[in-house]
Amino acid sequence: MSPAADFLNLPERPAKPRQSGLTHVIDKGLSLRQVEDMFSTSGEFIDIVKLGWGTAYVTGGLEEKVRLYESLGVAAVLGGTFWEACLVQGKLAEWKGFISGLGLRYVEVSDGTVELPHAQKLEYIAEYAEDFTVLSEVGSKDADVVMAPYRWVEMIGAELEAGAWKVITEARESGTAGVFRGDGEVRTGLIDEIAHAVDVNRLLFEAPQKSQQVWFVRTFGSNVNLGNIPPEEVIPLETLRLGLRGDTLLSVTSDGPADREGI
Amino acid sequence: MSPAADFLNLPERPAKPRQSGLTHVIDKGLSLRQVEDMFSTSGEFIDIVKLGWGTAYVTGGLEEKVRLYESLGVAAVLGGTFWEACLVQGKLAEWKGFISGLGLRYVEVSDGTVELPHAQKLEYIAEYAEDFTVLSEVGSKDADVVMAPYRWVEMIGAELEAGAWKVITEARESGTAGVFRGDGEVRTGLIDEIAHAVDVNRLLFEAPQKSQQVWFVRTFGSNVNLGNIPPEEVIPLETLRLGLRGDTLLSVTSDGPADREGI
Amino acid sequence: MSPAADFLNLPERPAKPRQSGLTHVIDKGLSLRQVEDMFSTSGEFIDIVKLGWGTAYVTGGLEEKVRLYESLGVAAVLGGTFWEACLVQGKLAEWKGFISGLGLRYVEVSDGTVELPHAQKLEYIAEYAEDFTVLSEVGSKDADVVMAPYRWVEMIGAELEAGAWKVITEARESGTAGVFRGDGEVRTGLIDEIAHAVDVNRLLFEAPQKSQQVWFVRTFGSNVNLGNIPPEEVIPLETLRLGLRGDTLLSVTSDGPADREGI
Numbered sequence: 107m108s109p110a111a112d113f114l115n116l117p118e119r120p121a122k123p124r125q126s127g128l129t130h131v132i133d134k135g136l137s138l139r140q141v142e143d144m145f146s147t148s149g150e151f152i153d154i155v156k157l158g159w160g161t162a163y164v165t166g167g168l169e170e171k172v173r174l175y176e177s178l179g180v181a182a183v184l185g186g187t188f189w190e191a192c193l194v195q196g197k198l199a200e201w202k203g204f205i206s207g208l209g210l211r212y213v214e215v216s217d218g219t220v221e222l223p224h225a226q227k228l229e230y231i232a233e234y235a236e237d238f239t240v241l242s243e244v245g246s247k248d249a250d251v252v253m254a255p256y257r258w259v260e261m262i263g264a265e266l267e268a269g270a271w272k273v274i275t276e277a278r279e280s281g282t283a284g285v286f287r288g289d290g291e292v293r294t295g296l297i298d299e300i301a302h303a304v305d306v307n308r309l310l311f312e313a314p315q316k317s318q319q320v321w322f323v324r325t326f327g328s329n330v331n332l333g334n335i336p337p338e339e340v341i342p343l344e345t346l347r348l349g350l351r352g353d354t355l356l357s358v359t360s361d362g363p364a365d366r367e368g369i
Numbered sequence: 370m371s372p373a374a375d376f377l378n379l380p381e382r383p384a385k386p387r388q389s390g391l392t393h394v395i396d397k398g399l400s401l402r403q404v405e406d407m408f409s410t411s412g413e414f415i416d417i418v419k420l421g422w423g424t425a426y427v428t429g430g431l432e433e434k435v436r437l438y439e440s441l442g443v444a445a446v447l448g449g450t451f452w453e454a455c456l457v458q459g460k461l462a463e464w465k466g467f468i469s470g471l472g473l474r475y476v477e478v479s480d481g482t483v484e485l486p487h488a489q490k491l492e493y494i495a496e497y498a499e500d501f502t503v504l505s506e507v508g509s510k511d512a513d514v515v516m517a518p519y520r521w522v523e524m525i526g527a528e529l530e531a532g533a534w535k536v537i538t539e540a541r542e543s544g545t546a547g548v549f550r551g552d553g554e555v556r557t558g559l560i561d562e563i564a565h566a567v568d569v570n571r572l573l574f575e576a577p578q579k580s581q582q583v584w585f586v587r588t589f590g591s592n593v594n595l596g597n598i599p600p601e602e603v604i605p606l607e608t609l610r611l612g613l614r615g616d617t618l619l620s621v622t623s624d625g626p627a628d629r630e631g632i
Numbered sequence: 633m634s635p636a637a638d639f640l641n642l643p644e645r646p647a648k649p650r651q652s653g654l655t656h657v658i659d660k661g662l663s664l665r666q667v668e669d670m671f672s673t674s675g676e677f678i679d680i681v682k683l684g685w686g687t688a689y690v691t692g693g694l695e696e697k698v699r700l701y702e703s704l705g706v707a708a709v710l711g712g713t714f715w716e717a718c719l720v721q722g723k724l725a726e727w728k729g730f731i732s733g734l735g736l737r738y739v740e741v742s743d744g745t746v747e748l749p750h751a752q753k754l755e756y757i758a759e760y761a762e763d764f765t766v767l768s769e770v771g772s773k774d775a776d777v778v779m780a781p782y783r784w785v786e787m788i789g790a791e792l793e794a795g796a797w798k799v800i801t802e803a804r805e806s807g808t809a810g811v812f813r814g815d816g817e818v819r820t821g822l823i824d825e826i827a828h829a830v831d832v833n834r835l836l837f838e839a840p841q842k843s844q845q846v847w848f849v850r851t852f853g854s855n856v857n858l859g860n861i862p863p864e865e866v867i868p869l870e871t872l873r874l875g876l877r878g879d880t881l882l883s884v885t886s887d888g889p890a891d892r893e894g895i
Binding site: 135136137138139140158159160161162163164165166167168169188190191192194195197200201218219220233247278279365 | 637639640665668669670672673674675676773807842847864866867868870871874875876877878881882
């Protein structure tokens with residue numbers, strides 16, 4: 107927070123490194139300078155940066171960028187689709203060598219596009235959890251695939267059990283799949299069932315659209331974990347968390363979410 | 370305008386500092402370098418920069434950014450929601466100290482989110498007008514709130530009377546509230562009533578969407594005051610004003626708007 | 633491609649300068665630094681940069697930008713609407729002097745906004761083809777204008793015959809006109825008729841929206857020519873071409889498009 111401004115009564119936000127209130131940013135090809143720009147204004151609000159899907163494979167200057175993120179105190183992680191492409195091609199050993207060579211400490215395991223027996227996914231999670239911090243992702247990238255809430259709950263529980271640090275709920279870069287309808291509307295009943303069964307702090311909700319972020323902050327409070335945040339939306343999201351934007355000005359207070367009962 | 374290009378017959382645009390033809394940009398967390406980039410290509414088209422809603426409270430390097438804007442000859446102003454948050458928390462004295470400390474010369478007063486008796490809003494406008502250039506804003510951020518045209522006219526008139534330099538008509542960053550419908554469509558009848566009663570040069574229409582900008586330029590001509598313009602849309606907007614884009618190529622001429630009678 | 637990553641089996645992509653697999657980027661006012669940023673991560677994927685519509689007329693530092701693009705090995709070209717504005721004002725001689733002064737090697741000729749007898753458009757194409765590489769564009773910017781497929785085929789054929797290097801199919805910056813419906817949906821029957829009659833490598837499809845890019849890559853393979861790509865979508869598009877994003881992971885292979893028969 108800007109030192110010049112500290113006179114408002116705002117919700118408490120944990121300091122980095124934090125376990126809740128995470129902001130997970132999607133980088134789909136930022137240059138080094140663009141990364142620096144993002145951190146110069148909003149670095150303290152950024153916890154994890156995902157190099158979206160397979161973009162890391164083709165982005166020039168990848169090693170420098172990973173080193174830059176590390177020097178800024180932020181974990182970079184390759185997108186789950188990168189892992190899925192390697193899985194399909196039988197190149198997981200190469201994938202592991204690649205991320206180890208880059209010095210990455212986090213990995214993401216997903217099955218948003220490929221078919222993968224869940225037992226096998228759990229084995230991968232357990233294997234990687236020995237060497238890395240594992241983010242696993244539940245949900246399909248196909249907007250037409252609708253999975254029953256109890257299946258979400260079962261899969262999330264099993265993946266945490268297998269060693270995942272947090273489980274990501276799928277939304278895509280666009281926010282139009284997984285826990286959202288094709289038009290971006292939140293599947294509120296589904297989220298309610300998941301949050302009833304799983305500790306919300308173990309979940310990281312992809313929520314690229316502002317209306318989705320508003321819903322999560324109003325529902326779970328300032329320190330909900332949110333993901334796939336575009337770089338230019340990090341500061342706007344922080345203002346939503348703090349009640350400094352119209353949408354949450356009257357609902358977020360320093361006492362927590364005002365309308366938790368509303369879901 | 371690029372010196373290399375001056376052979377077309379284009380509408381007259383007043384030089385800075387200007388009273389009409391204003392472009393009011395929304396900055397929701399730009400870095401210093403991003404501000405420099407914006408000015409290197411489009412500085413002469415930018416009149417006012419709003420640090421959107423409460424973003425200034427959390428943006429790193431705020432003082433440097435305000436100084437940079439001043440050095441570039443542009444007024445920076447905090448978003449009205451920042452003021453509303455201070456109003457709600459009883460911190461308007463701190464707010465005034467904060468903006469004075471930053472050296473800001475412009476302020477925005479709004480009631481887009483909070484309830485505020487209009488007489489009281491007018492008092493604030495009058496108070497601030499003694500020390501600052503005041504932009505006041507009319508309209509709700511809630512897309513479901515529809516106010517009768519005569520109320521818009523009354524409020525705008527009273528706020529100008531109280532000392533506002535320009536009155537902003539609300540649209541949000543998204544362009545989906547206030548003078549626009551939830552899908553971004555212009556409430557043309559409302560604008561027509563307002564423009565019938567109030568000097569258009571005293572109004573600043575928030576119009577973040579291109580289709581909205583096109584409508585205002587076609588209706589009121591090249592030198593309509595437009596606000597909440599995203600940084601990357603400053604040059605595109607200037608081409609709309611000048612008839613250098615398909616949408617206005619045949620309707621904007623050096624003689625003014627071609628289809629003023631069309632509204 | 634990042635040297636660190638070369639272990640996946642991906643579709644072949646021709647090296648620059650290439651005749652197919654072109655990525656044509658729209659620049660609507662980038663600063664020099666933003667151009668450098670774009671090239672630092674994705675320069676090898678960029679073939680042509682269009683300075684959109686009339687933006688070049690008002691963008692500060694234009695000469696330096698054109699020189700920068702040339703030094704990066706990429707052709708810059710003024711938007712077709714710039715040419716149309718000069719046509720309407722009887723300033724084509726000045727236009728030609730302007731682009732020659734800038735050292736541009738490519739030109740775009742279009743009639744998306746103005747009315748122009750086709751025979752006359754063909755004469756312009758033939759004239760410019762003597763000195764420049766000509767991109768001509770077919771299709772209206774008016775989403776309500778629907779032209780029969782046989783007319784598209786005739787016009788494209790005649791413009792190639794007249795000397796156009798590639799013919800661009802209109803979509804606008806928004807992807808909501810020409811070969812797309814007003815909501816961005818691909819006019820698949822129209823594209824099928826065009827591709828049946830014209831060598832796809834001589835076409836450059838404007839496709840600013842991701843769903844449109846996905847459709848073209850799935851239909852015509854990794855090396856389809858795509859245009860009006862926003863700067864931040866160059867890397868995402870490259871991943872679509874290579875099957876490194878969920879949308880094409882299972883449909884694009886090193887053997888070419890999997891579902892060509894699907895159209």
